Amino acid sequence: DVEIAIKVVVVGNGAVGKSSMIQRYCKGIFTNDYKKTIGVDFLERQIEVDCEDVRLMLWDTAGQEEFDAITKAYYRGAQACVLVFSTVDRDSFKAVESWKSKVENECGTIHMALVQNKIDLVDEALVTREEADDLAKRLRLRFYRTSVKEDCNVSDVFQYLARKYIDQ
Ligand code: GDP
Numbered sequence: 470d471v472e473i474a475i476k477v478v479v480v481g482n483g484a485v486g487k488s489s490m491i492q493r494y495c496k497g498i499f500t501n502d503y504k505k506t507i508g509v510d511f512l513e514r515q516i517e518v519d520c521e522d523v524r525l526m527l528w529d530t531a532g533q534e535e536f537d538a539i540t541k542a543y544y545r546g547a548q549a550c551v552l553v554f555s556t557v558d559r560d561s562f563k564a565v566e567s568w569k570s571k572v573e574n575e576c577g578t579i580h581m582a583l584v585q586n587k588i589d590l591v592d593e594a595l596v597t598r599e600e601a602d603d604l605a606k607r608l609r610l611r612f613y614r615t616s617v618k619e620d621c622n623v624s625d626v627f628q629y630l631a632r633k634y635i636d637q
């Protein structure tokens with residue numbers, strides 16, 4: 470049995486919740502002041518998809534995204550991508566397309582999902598439901614609304630990407 474391992478890169482502006490999402494999914498924890506452990510490139514979680522064991526390696530950044538300084542090593546060999554923006558950060562929504570281009574420039578066409586995180590803060594939303602839906606449609610991306618804080622819809626994102634990879 471050959472093990473299936475998928476490298477997943479998680480991209481988006483700083484503070485949208487990427488590190489929190491990876492921590493939540495791989496360790497089951499949420500904190501308000503998560504700081505990346507120095508020296509760890511990725512966290513992993515094993516799941517089952519259609520009776521196949523799949524190892525997901527979720528790559529985190531150490532905050533380089535804020536300086537547009539993500540290295541090629543981060544993207545190298547990625548087979549799937551999560552594009553994240555925040556409900557309460559309009560700039561992060563506007564940056565989604567440029568993140569998608571960056572990933573495609575380094576990785577070619579890989580499976581992607583669009584994620585609107587922090588939906589628990591919907592009362593303070595700076596992005597409307599309609600414009601988020603429109604973006605997903607225009608970019609032809611599967612779209613998820615998540616709250617990492619409340620553990621809402623997070624695992625669906627990774628299950629979707631794993632299934633896409635297996636079914637390709
Ligand atoms: P990153 O820079 O994209 O890695 O973002 P972080 O994971 O460091 O998260 C930035 C801040 O947003 C932290 O204070 C998190 O606790 C917070 N955060 C992450 N996800 C959520 C969420 O779903 N809801 C709320 N309210 N806060 C969140």
Ligand code: MG
Nearest residue numbers: 487488530532
């Ligand atoms: Mg981070």
